Amino acid sequence: MIKQNIIVILTILLCMGCNSAQNSKDAESLQKARLCLYNGEASTLFFIAEQQGFFLKHGIDAEIALYPTGRDAINAMLNGDGHFSVSTEFVVVKKTFSRTDFKILASVTDADINNASTKISSGVFAKKSSGISKPSDLKGKNIATNIDTITEFLCGVFLEQNGMAYTDANVLNIAPNERINFVNNPDFDAFFVWETSIFNIFKPQTDKLNYFPMPSSMPFHFILVVDEKYHRENPEVSVKILKSLYDAEEWAQNNYEELKQLVKERFNLSDDYAVNALKRHKLIINFPYTLPRAMENQITWLSRYKHYGADEIINFSTLFDTAPLKRVKPSSVTIIE
Known part of the structure; x- marks a missing residue:
């Protein structure tokens, strides 16, 4: 019986060693x-x-x-x-x-x-306190976006779709971690947004913000x-x-x-x-x-x-x-x- 137990233990240890070696080989x-x-x-x-x-x-x-x-x-x-x-x-x-x-x-x-099947449209959130009640009021205003990303381009397209040039507004960079505090940042009058999560944060703030959706798909x-x-x-x-x-x-x-x-x-x-x-x-x-x-x-x-x-x-x-x-x-x- 003792001999059989020893054989079983040795077999288990051998298998464990083989598995360990195989796992090591797989990892390598x-x-x-x-x-x-x-x-x-x-x-x-x-x-x-x-x-x-x-x-x-x-x-x-x-x-x-x-x-x-x-x-x-x-x-x-x-x-x-x-x-x-x-x-x-x-x-x-x-x-x-x-x-x-x-x-x-x-x-x-x-x-x-701006997928037509969704309820969420990308566009610009603008502060009412900055006197922005329609897209054309963005002329000369400071719009926050992420420069060197797709949002810079989309912001420019938004301005063009609303009859303005990219240079008609001041498109400025905002750090990603500062976006959710845009409303309280005095350096910005508006903010271009397309991410679902950020849209979700700003959409309910109708007392402070006007929202202008992107006119057409992009x-x-x-x-x-x-x-x-x-x-x-x-x-x-x-x-x-x-x-x-x-x-x-x-x-x-x-x-x-x-x-x-x-x-x-x-x-x-x-x-x-x-x-x-x-x-x-x-x-x-x-x-x-x-x-x-x-x-x-x-x-x-x-x-x-x-x-x-x-x-x-x-x-x-x-x-x-x-x-x-x-x-x-x-x-x-x-x-x-």
């Missing part, structure tokens, strides 16, 4: 990737991939770092704090005037600030960018990241209630606002033909108001790398190359 085989993400609904596929184990499934040890804006996310990546980043195409367009050592791999969310993309040197040295990691996100996309399509709960809890939204957020963000991995056109429109707008010279404008196609996505989801690549 994982490829590390640091992801610098905009901390918003547009990054939901990454949160799903992490929560559901899709990164691990495809051999990626993903470390997620969150940033208040896409501008901060891509800057962190380019400063050496990450390998991949997510931001809107406008952030990337503006970044090309100073850096081009990155590649665009895919759009990870198609967004529309679709845009959140895109996945990779550091060029890292991508060149680790091309398979880019493919594995895209495979993980594709799995997340399919999960999102088949698990709506769980998806809504994930968005609701992560961003502290009510059921209604979570539903609206998902309507305004199409969680899909693609490389659409609309992306180059959107970037060209944005560079035209920047050239008009920011006085960039023609010699500073690059050919965006040199930044596109569609090969990884073609290996994962070829039908989703629709740009003309």
Whole structure:
């Protein structure tokens, strides 16, 4: 009996040793990737991939770092704090005037600030105390937004849609952590908003604010960018990241209630606002033909108001790398190359 017990114990210890060795081997085989993400609904596929184990499934040890804006996310990546980043195409367009050592791999969310099916419309909240009762009263006023992000561009489009030029108002930067205190900040007369959560904060303050919605729809993309040197040295990691996100996309399509709960809890939204957020963000991995056109429109707008010279404008196609996505989801690549 004692001999049998010893054999059993030795067998258990041997199995434990084998499992430990296998786990160690599995851990060593994982490829590390640091992801610098905009901390918003547009990054939901990454949160799903992490929560559901899709990164691990495809051999990626993903470390997620969150940033208040896409501008901060891509800057962190380019400063050496990450390998991949997510931001809107406008952030990337503006970044090309100073850096081009990155590649665009895919759009990870198609967004529309004024999706017709939602109850929430993006636009400008203006202080009644600043004498603003209609959009044209914004002329000469200080409008808070996040410079170098999509909100700067959308604010400019809002002004143009209301018969004004970007330069007719004073569009000023506001730090992300100061946005919720905009009403009490004497430096600003108005604030352009498109995020569901921020809209939720200001909308009830009808005693202090007038609200002017964006007159028409404005679709845009959140895109996945990779550091060029890292991508060149680790091309398979880019493919594995895209495979993980594709799995997340399919999960999102088949698990709506769980998806809504994930968005609701992560961003502290009510059921209604979570539903609206998902309507305004199409969680899909693609490389659409609309992306180059959107970037060209944005560079035209920047050239008009920011006085960039023609010699500073690059050919965006040199930044596109569609090969990884073609290996994962070829039908989703629709740009003309």
